Amino acid sequence: MTYKATKITIVSEKLIQSGITRIVEDEGAAGYTVIEGGGKGQHGVRSTDRPKVVGAFGIVKIEVVVADRGVADAIADKVAASYFENYAGIVYLEEVEVLRPKKF
């Protein structure tokens, strides 16, 4: 049996990871997952295979799954308002199905 939930994905600079996860927790999400990576966007290429002299300039993908759509919207809005004027980043929301709804 699965239940509906919302997944928020935030791709942004590793430098502001702690600020983003603080928002995620403050808004009441039960947890999150962080994956480091590379890619290409408006702010240029962020390579995963080149020596990164400045490690803090890599990017991270932060995934959060919440049961309440309102919480998801609040997280997305707050992250965008706090950081995306000056830092690189995108946010998207998806409807997902989860097992064990108590975990979210």
Added chain:
Amino acid sequence: MDLVLDFIQTFAAQFQKPTLAFLLGGMLVAALGSKLDVPDAIYRFIVFMLLMRIGINGGMEIRQADLGAILLPAVFAVVIGCVIVLLGRYTLALLPRIKTEDGIATAGLFGAVSASTLAAAMVLMEEDGIVYEAWVPALYPFMDIPALVLAIVLANLYLQRKGGKSDERVRVWPIIAESLRGSALSALLLGLALGLLTKPDRVFEEFYDPLFRGLLSVLMLIMGMEAYARLAELRRVAHWFAVYAVAAPLAHGLLAFALGFVAHVTVGFSPGGVILLAVMAASSSDISGPPTLRAAIPTANPSSYIGASTSIGTPIAIAVGIPLYMALGDIVFGP
């Protein structure tokens, strides 16, 4: 005429040294599109080793050093760090087509110090038998932190004035704490403490000191590759950044050389110390500086200051600055 010839000869001889050859080799390899790859973790480990070596050696020597002799060069280091930022603030940041906060951030990065440039200078000088007090490289934070703090304060003052807010004060202590906790300064300070308080002589002589030179050659290769990779970023920002990145390391180094000479005359600062102080001033931070600036001046474009520093500033400081100050030292102090 002899003087000029001598100068050119000393200068040219530096290019055959492995340190510079590895830097240029790294650039060449990157330019040819090679897949050669040095993992990030190795880069960070090398930087840790270099700073640990500098710290331990400095700490061991401070034990016996006359603190009065350290004081004046340390004060000069602070002064140089601040003067560099002010110079940049009132030249680069005022130029047309340059966003003021980009200019200030760039000046801050050039005022801060690069551990790799410093280490390269130490090896090149040791090859030439130029001696210096072992605590001189440990003056690094005295120039690094004031420069970053001043740049961040100036940028915030400017942004507040532009935004019409004037009640918010820039908090200086968090910036200092952040710098001290950065990977570079943590390693240096830990090394200093170990050298000062414990007896690490054996581990220093058998591990840190012998590995220093070999690891530096790998670091130079990485710096060369990174410098080339960052050139593309610099092309997208105003050309004045490139002009600044060529001229600033040389101007800053000469200024520090002059102040170092004053310390040489007054408190007997060694000629090698004067050269190292000039190298510190010429260098621009590549590890701890950029993230600190990015976090504290978020509106400044990192492509401008990192591009200026990593792709032009650092290679110029290493390949032109170090040989220049060594040749100058030869002339001023005699070989």
